[in-house]
Amino acid sequence: xxxxxxxxxxxxxxxxxxxxxxxxxxxxxxxxxxxxxxxxxxxxxxxxxxxxxxxxxxxxxxxxxxxxxxxxxxxxxxxxxxxxxxxxxxxx
Numbered sequence: 713x714x715x716x717x718x719x720x721x722x723x724x725x726x727x728x729x730x731x732x733x734x735x736x737x738x739x740x741x742x743x744x745x746x747x748x749x750x751x752x753x754x755x756x757x758x759x760x761x762x763x764x765x766x767x768x769x770x771x772x773x774x775x776x777x778x779x780x781x782x783x784x785x786x787x788x789x790x791x792x793x794x795x796x797x798x799x800x801x802x803x804x
Contacts (some may be wrong), residue, residue: 732800734760739791755786756781763792 734740735749741754751760758781766776773793777786 721766722783734795735801738797739795741787753784753792756784758784760792763789764796767793767796 723783732744740751740760742749742751746752747757747759747800752758753760753763763776763779765786766780771780773786773789777784777789781789784786
């Protein structure tokens with residue numbers, strides 16, 4: 713399944729910080745001391761921002777999971793992208 717990612721849904725960034733609440737996404741976690749407390753794909757050290765950035769750059773979930781972050785569960789990549797698309801802030 714190919715997901716196309718229109719730029720308008722992507723989270724906004726202010727001073728290098730994503731304006732999105734990832735706490736309700738079941739496939740991510742944030743642990744103090746792990747990757748500086750950044751939101752990461754659950755069970756990994758892959759920052760959620762890196763997954764979203766790669767999707768924004770046009771990479772498919774399959775490329776992100778199979779080539780960029782080899783071994784990252786494809787279902788989690790799809791879930792993170794879907795969550796960002798649904799819950800990302802809308803530009804004014």
